[in-house]
Amino acid sequence: MLALMQRTRVEKVHLMVDPPTGLRAIIAIHGGRALPALGGCRYLAYPDDDSAVADAIRLSEVMTFKAALAGLPFSGGKAVILRGPHVEDRARLFEAFGRFVDSLQGGYITAVDSGTSTTDMDCVAQATRYVTSTTAAGDPSAHTALGVFAGIRSTAMARLGSDNLEGLRVAIQGLGHVGYGLAEHLHAAGAELLVCDTDPGRVQLAVEQLTARPVAADALPTTPCDIFAPCAQGGVLSAKTVAQLRCAAVAGSANAQLASLEVADQLEARGILYAPDYVINAGGLIQVALQYGHAEPVAITQQLSQIGQRLTGIFAQAQATHRSPARVAQAMAERLVYG
Template sequence: MFSMMEAARLEALHLAEDPASGLKAVIAIHNTRFGPALGGCRYLAYADEQSAIADAIRLAQGMSYKAALAGIDHGGGKAVIIRPAHLPSRAALFEAFGRFIETLNGRYITAIDSGTSSADMDCIAQYTNHATSTTQEGDPSPHTALGVFAGIRATAQARLGSDDLEGLRVAVQGLGNVGFALAEALHAAGAELLVSDLDAGRVQLAVEQLGAHPIASDALLTTPCDILAPCGLGGVLNAQTVAHLRCAAVAGAANNQLASPEVADQLESRGILYAPDYVLNAGGLIYVALRHRGEELPAITAHLVQISRRLTEIYAHAQAEKRSPARVADYLAERLLYGT
């Protein structure tokens, strides 16, 4: 455990168990140089406790990089709650998690993530002020999608010479709250949509409402397209999948799309432009951070513009230095976080 913390340069790792509610939770605090750690809470089944800890650490590091490049006054953190096989009361579990967060004295602020909802945040908020994306504050998903859409336009400009998406074939993998909202924006911009999701109902909805072409989940990555947009869970890009990609660029909302840092170099060698995920999907973080401190929507929307600007800056650095944009983004984030 300590070796994982050292490798990620993690500040702290907190574990909590509450047998009465069934809570088994991990909070990873990666970096608080610019402010309290902010990051979502995942509620998922894990193969074992070690996998849950590793997920929290990896995601917390990504949140630090995301916050640094987004220019908000927060560090990175992440929480994971191991979903129990039998749950007497979901509300009681998240209330117990709220009490756990309160013991950290403001060093970590939680938000919704995979498997959690604004209703869960409402339960947490009964016991701590360090929770955002509650029902009152609203779902950050539309703002994540808005930032990704702007980033896709910047990616199209950098790779294809124009930010006009009319007629471009965009493959969206994953039609959750963010993926579907992104698909709606792409459809409105005239893009041709190829979609996949494990939920056949979501795919059918995209077909009916957006004129999307359904593609089997195991075939989407090898389907010819202009831009691939991974919007599900992470790790979809590895040595095997990248070898068979048939796209000009990858730009999607999913966190931790690269199975390893070396995959970024493989994409670069194949001439596939990669939009660093934590730069592209920062809209949700920007929304929850600014809403938590009382900012109104116009100010939040104005801040989202920085996503495409930062991405364009990263692409320019990458082209000049003949390096992957992922390597450039990591360098810029680490320079801010550690002064290196």
């Protein structure tokens, strides 16, 4: 754990166990910027404790880079609650997590993420004011989806020469709140959708409402398409997966899509344009950060509109320097964070 913290420059990892509620939680705070840490809380099952800690550590670094490139005055944080097979009282569990957050005295501000909801954040808010994405604040998923949609248009322009998505074939891996919202935007723009999800009901809904074509999860990455959009869990882009991709570009909402930066180089070598995940999926963080700071809705809209422009600049620099957009984005973020 310490080696991973050192490698990612994560400053603190806080642990909490609350036997009465069954809470087992981790909060990782990245030390790159002397600012409050902001990031979502995941409520997921993990194969072991070490995997959960590693997830929190890696994603806190990603959140710092995401905030820096979006011009937000926060460092990165990430919370993980390990999901057991059964919980007696979910509300009490998240109230206990709220006490954990409050014990850090504003050093970390939490929000929704995979496996959590605005209702869960309402429970957290019973114990701390350092929380957003409550029912009153709103779910940021729609903003994430809108930002990814704008990013896909910029990606299509850079790789295919047009941001007109009509007839474009997009393979969406994961139909959660963000993935389904993205699918709706793409359908409205006339794109042809190929979809998969672990929940057959979501797939069927996309078939019925969005005329999507279902594809088996293991077959989706190898299915011919224009854009592959990972919108589920991270780590989907491994050396093996990239060797099998049959697309012109990868642009999706999932965090930490790349197994390593070397995989980004492999994408570049294959002529597959990659939209760096913490650039294209920043819409949710933008909404959460600005809403927490009581910004007007127009300010949020203006910030969201810059996601596509930011990607266009990264693509142009990558082309000019013959580097992967992932390496360009990381270099930009590291300059902003570390100087």
